[in-house]
Amino acid sequence: MTVHSHIDNMLSIQEDARVSNTxxxxxxxxxxxxxxxxxxxxxxxxxxxxxxxxxxxxxxxxxxxxxxxxxxxxxxxxxxxxxxxxxxxxxxxGYAHIDEAVIVGVGHLGTALVNYKGFASYGLKIVAGFDISVDEEIWLNHMPVYPVDRMADVISELGVRLGIFTVGAESAQEVCNQLIEGGVEAIWNFAPVMLQVPEGIIVQNENMASALAVLSHHLRQ
Amino acid sequence: MTVHSHIDNMLSIQEDARVSNTxxxxxxxxxxxxxxxxxxxxxxxxxxxxxxxxxxxxxxxxxxxxxxxxxxxxxxxxxxxxxxxxxxxxxxxGYAHIDEAVIVGVGHLGTALVNYKGFASYGLKIVAGFDISVDEEIWLNHMPVYPVDRMADVISELGVRLGIFTVGAESAQEVCNQLIEGGVEAIWNFAPVMLQVPEGIIVQNENMASALAVLSHHLRQ
DNA sequence: TAGATTGTTAATCGATTAACAATC
DNA sequence: TAGATTGTTAATCGATTAACAATC
The missing domain is CATH 1.10.10.10 (Winged helix-like DNA-binding domain superfamily/Winged helix DNA-binding domain)
Structure with missing residues (x-):
């Protein structure tokens, strides 16, 4: 740690000593x-x-x-x-500044998320999509959708750090690897798989089967 | 507790003593x-x-x-x-037997869930929908969709115990009350509100804002 | 037999809740 | 002043993890 950054730290700690950063x-x-x-x-x-x-x-x-x-x-x-x-x-x-995200897999659920108006007020903007069924760039709701093989390129060019993941279970891990290759640091995972990711990448799982497990079990006490 | 139910308990405990029921x-x-x-x-x-x-x-x-x-x-x-x-x-x-569910709010997300093929393999079947924008029974993907005011009636007639909740925040609590009135005992809540429910009703929250909070915060360390 | 794997008991860890003194 | 509310310290609770004896 340099003296400079040390001082920076001291200052920022003083400035809002009350607010923990974690x-x-x-x-x-x-x-x-x-x-x-x-x-x-x-x-x-x-x-x-x-x-x-x-x-x-x-x-x-x-x-x-x-x-x-x-x-x-x-x-x-x-x-x-x-x-x-x-x-x-x-x-x-982080509602003050906008987080840009890409969405991988633009099926029923993916499309619903793209159309969801609420994200804007949460500071989230979906700026591009990718789908296996797409051969060349198409447009969906003012958003470009690219073939999967352009993923790493497009993501790193856009500098996007958040990926919304709504692909099928089959190719999930492989597609996830490309997502990370592109530079994504956080993944919102709607696929029913546990993605293996390197240290430092965060995955938020939104697993239908897990949610249903809790509800269904409750119904049988 | 009657003697009878006491014996029942004893028996069922003996039968699979290894498996806890919770x-x-x-x-x-x-x-x-x-x-x-x-x-x-x-x-x-x-x-x-x-x-x-x-x-x-x-x-x-x-x-x-x-x-x-x-x-x-x-x-x-x-x-x-x-x-x-x-x-x-x-x-x-509970994948052996089918849990029947109704879905309330058939917008983008609701429709995506209705179309989702995976539920069948989790033992879930969505048998009816309700939506404010609907005046009389219509059909969506082989499933009847009714006006909201028929909710309590239809649900209790069908004997459904699980409700999937994809309505907007505005009328959420009110619609939720009708859902419970109809006899629903478990609610899968995709609305960005904390539903107030009586003792014994379980709510599984699937809150986009909460999920995003975790991801977005991670992106800023 | 050796050792992989089981199941259990105890330790750790983190979140929630209770108790309480400080303050405007 | 009285009392609602704050912030903090300690107790509780439940899940995870570590340690270890039992077993095939």
């Missing part, structure tokens, strides 16, 4: 719910108590979540400034 | 991966060691998972009988 999976998943609620209420202040009641969560859990994201400490008896809290959560979730 | 969320979510692998390999026996290696999981974790689902104990040096293990996991996941 959050548990669970906290990250709760934050979008909080944000949604905060945008809806019209009070200037909001307390962990109120948020906890809204979602049926434990008060201390919410309090710790808020403490970990909020730049300003909460005020006893008042709670947090709603506006600031909204801004702070948006910052942590 | 599994952790995590175990249930891993089982479909194991099953997939077991169906693919062609060896008569399979060990926790091999499965763990395949998925990069801890050996003891897999061993405990297998011990909790397998009717027969594993054999030292050999492992488990592949065929029996497949059957036992299928039983726990």
């Amino acid at each position: 959050f548990s999976l669970q906290t990250l998943q709760r934050l979008p719910y909080y944000l949604d609620f905060l945008r809806k209420i019209e009070t200037d202040n909001v307390s962990a108590t109120v948020i906890a009641a809204e979602f049926g969560l434990n008060e201390v859990q919410v309090r710790k979540d808020l403490a970990s994201v909020s730049r300003e400490a909460g005020q006893p008896r008042k709670g947090f400034v709603t506006k600031s809290l909204i801004r702070d959560i948006e910052d942590v979730l | 599994f952790s969320l995590q175990t249930l979510q891993r089982l479909p991966y194991y099953l997939d692998f077991l169906r693919k390999i062609e060896t008569d026996n399979v060990s926790a060691t091999v499965i763990a290696a395949e998925f990069g999981l801890n050996e003891v974790q897999v061993r405990k998972d297998l011990a909790s689902v397998s009717r027969e104990a594993g054999q030292p040096r050999k492992g488990f009988v592949t065929k029996s293990l497949i059957r036992d996991i299928e039983d726990v996941l």
Whole structure:
């Protein structure tokens, strides 16, 4: 570590000493719910108590979540400034700047995701797609779709770091390798397989079979 | 508890004393991966060691998972009988019998799910849909779609216990209440809201914003 | 027999929850 | 002041992992 970067670190730590730069999976998943609620209420202040009641969560859990994201400490008896809290959560979730993503596999599910309007408000933009059934560049909903063999090239040219993965199980791992070759660092995986990825690449699994397993088992107690 | 039901319990406990009737969320979510692998390999026996290696999981974790689902104990040096293990996991996941489900909200995502072929192999059949934009019964992919106001009636008539929920955030809670009124006991929720449900109803959240939160945060370390 | 694999008991780890002092 | 709310420290809980004896 150079002296320069050391100082940088010191400064940035001072600047927002209150905000940790790492959050548990669970906290990250709760934050979008909080944000949604905060945008809806019209009070200037909001307390962990109120948020906890809204979602049926434990008060201390919410309090710790808020403490970990909020730049300003909460005020006893008042709670947090709603506006600031909204801004702070948006910052942590990265809604301020746009993450660009590519989507691999543009079948039923892939198309549904491409058409999904909500992503814009989450700071996500799908800028290109790839599909085995495509021979040359086509357009889908203002988005170019390329043949799979152009994947690594196009991705590295666009500098995209997030891949949405909605291909069939058969060729999944192979296609995933090309995705990573292109420079993708995070994969949102809707394929029913556990992708093998190198250290440093994160995979978020959205496995229908796993979700159904929980529900179906509950139905039989 | 009556004497009768007491005896019933005793018997059923005796019958498969090895198999617990309750599994952790995590175990249930891993089982479909194991099953997939077991169906693919062609060896008569399979060990926790091999499965763990395949998925990069801890050996003891897999061993405990297998011990909790397998009717027969594993054999030292050999492992488990592949065929029996497949059957036992299928039983726990309920793939043997078909779970019927309704889908509420037949937009882009809803339609994609209706068209998804994979569900059949997970023992799931979507038998009816509901949508606000529909005034009278229509047909989509061999499945009837009804107006939302017929929901409670149709569901209780069909005796469906699982609801797939792909409506917008606005009317989500209200529509959810009708779903439960109809008799649904498990909800697969793709809407970006925390549904308030009575005790005994299970909700499996599939929240795009939460999933993205994790990925997007990783991209910024 | 040797050793791979099993199942179990104990240790670790991280998230949730409880208890409580501090504060406006 | 009283009391709602904060933030922190300690206890609980459950899942994962480590250690190890039993077995074919």
